[in-house]
Amino acid sequence: MGHDHTLLRSSVRCPLPSMSIRLAVALLLMGVVAREGQTVLAQTGTWQVLVKNSGLSSMHTAVTHMNTVVFLERTNQGATSLLLPDGKCRNDPSDQYLKKDCYAHSSVMNLANNAIRPLMILTDTQCSAGQFMADGDLQQIGGNFNGIRGVRTFTPCPATGKCDWVETATKTQVDRWYSTTQLLPDQRVIVIGGRTVPSYEFIPAKGLKVQPLQFLKDTLTTDKNGQADNWYPYVHLLPDGTLFIFANTKSIKLNFVTNQVVKEYPILPGGPRNYPSGGSSVMLPLSFVDGFKSVEVLVCGGAAAGAFTIAEGRTKFLACQQTCGRMRVTDAAPKWSVETMPVKRCMGDMLLLPDQNVLIINGAEFGSQSEGRATTPVLTPVLYQTNTPSGRFVTMAASTIPRMYHSTANLLPDGRVMPAGSNSNRVHKYSKVPFPTELRLDAFSPPYLAASQNPKRPTITLSPGSVKLGLTFLVRFAVTDPKTVIGNVDVIINNSPFTTHSYSQGLRMLKLQTTAPKAVAGGLFEVTVTAPPNANVAPNAYYMCWVVNQKTPSKAAWIRLT
Incomplete structure (x- = not known):
């Protein structure tokens, strides 16, 4: 399949030499023993390489109810390492790199055997949005260039099936690049924000026009380099049918039926959190104990103010943020409680685990999101123990694969977590750059999957x-x-x-x-x-x-x- 990257730590090139020393010391202190593609350390999790060459570097990932995983990167960036089947090619005169593109920019993996099947995507899905619908279809919205108003669907099929992407006739009403989606109680999808788009709309629209959202104007950080800090806003559907929306350092409660902001929350200190600052957010698990009425939101990481601009020359990188903010948004007078992570982190992914804890994984210590604007990968996931009153953070076993810009992490049905992707380059580059395009897929097994837990x-x-x-x-x-x-x-x-x-x-x-x-x-x-x-x-x-x-x-x- 072309490029086959080894698992050697020496392949991790880092402009800051202290990283490799810190990693080696951390591994020694943690008692890690390495085997072929696996780290053996049950009490803090284990790692295993699943696929040495997946053929493409996923910037968008989703797990289907058919126990398959859909990977998406983008068109308009040249060849991948995965050919389309049966001599298929995509012909696009507007493509900047390949007018006739015979390579796959999406694929699906069978979790039973890790086999990968190429898929055909026709329009550019760079920095797009998506959501699973009530029937299990994956709806994929927006992107760049010829995909900026596109709406695509993928109907999951058994791993042996031939399902593929379908470009629908539906279009968004305005350009949607770096937007966020949320499935609503009435089975519509709301699409919020994006690059220079301070508004939201619905799919299907059902005659409703685009609604302006002043909050996205108020939270936009502007400079000559386009640092925004409010793209990809964090959106959580609350149990009362409203939306919690967080952008930059601020958050609101939006009634999308009446198009009114019904609450403004306190500012989260520490600096910007949203793209390109690269923090992350989850709504903590809801519980029947209080009738699903109490809601807490967690926001972790981010970049220093101005980090995107300073990193323009790719030679100076500001330290990422080291704090998390946690707030019970349903309180009468909500306040942020600020906690400190074990390590600075931006571009970290936050996942909810079935033990109701949060895993923070992937990312970097310095810089921000965007191509080539970060360095010093964070290789150690951190477990955030949701219901522990103190000492919430536990450092997990270290990976050997840097996953920074354009990487993902998803919970699998067997309880493992699968990181994917990482491409800090405009096109695929496999050598002679600090952080080559990453094609490996691996899996992290949290401590609850240790052999000692089998009984x-x-x-x-x-x-x-x-x-x-x-x-x-x-x-x-x-x-x-x-x-x-x-x-x-x-x-x-x-x-x-x-x-x-x-x-x-x-x-x-x-x-x-x-x-x-x-x-x-x-x-x-x-x-x-x-x-x-x-x-x-x-x-x-x-x-x-x-x-x-x-x-x-x-x-x-x-x-x-x-």
Whole structure:
């Protein structure tokens, strides 16, 4: 398949020489033992290379309910290392690099065997947005050049199928480049912001025009180099049917039905967080315990003010931010609580894990997002223990693969996390640059997948294919050692987000109400679970469903909420 990168640490070229020394010392202190493609350190997770050459470097990644993973980079940047099948080619006279392009710029991976099948994307998806719809289709919106108003769909099929991208007749009403999407309770998608687009719109529009959003004008950082700090705004659907929107350092609550800002939140100190500053955000898991009414938002990392501009010459890089802000947005008088991460980080991806903790992974210590404007990769993921009152941060086992600009990370149905991509270059460059285009795919296994946890690990044996909101459903499971089922188990569901540019668009996780485990025939247990009450709490979509015993999750079963 062309370029085959080795796993040698010497391939990590870093302008700041202290990085390799710090990494070596950290690995020694952590007791890491390396084997072929794997780091052995159960208590802080393990790493394994899955694919040495995926053929392309994914800047957008999504996991489908068919247990496949969709990768997207962009057209209009020259050849990848993955040819389209059957002699297919894309003919585009406007392409700046290849008028006749016979290479794939999207692909799908079978999680059962890691096999990769090329897909054909026709328009430029650079820095676009996306969302899974209620029926499981992946809707992909905007981009650059000929894709800037495009709307594409991918209908997932079994790994042996031939499903591919479809360019739809639907278009956005204005250019959408660096925008954010969110699936709404009525199954529409709202598209918010983008480059020089302080507005939002709906797909399908149903006759509604583009709505201006003054908040995106007020949060725009402007300079001659185009540093914005409010592109790819963080958007979270709240259980009352409104939207929490964060951009730069500010946040609001938007009623998108009446087109009114109904609340302004305090400024988060520490500097800008959104593109190109490269922070990240998650809405912490919602819970049946309070009726899904209490909502906390976490925002971590970012760049120093002006980091994008200073890095223009690619020789001077300001330190990234080291703080997280956490706020209960449903309080009467919300306030940010600021916490300090173990390491400075921008371009880090934040994921919700089935044990309800947050994993912060990927990124850099200096610079900002954009091509060539960052250095010193952060190779150690950090676990943020959501419900621990103090000492929340735990440093995990180090990777050997830098993942900086245009990288992603997604939770897989087996509980692992799969980082992908990293391309700090305008086109693919595999040598003679500080950070070559990355084609490897690897997986991080959190500590809950350690062998020592096997006796506790549930295996789901029965779950519904779909369930209506508000109704109850039955889940059966086995446990390697039944004696470990002490008290209640948790049933956790999360949807699959569209991950790009350090933010997982649409991600939400919920802890559902369950009965106490009941032993049944065959050494099984069963629980009765109550589905979320309405689509404000959990929009209709496919969700991964986990049984978690003593903080150890099963593999996920897919359940469609209708």
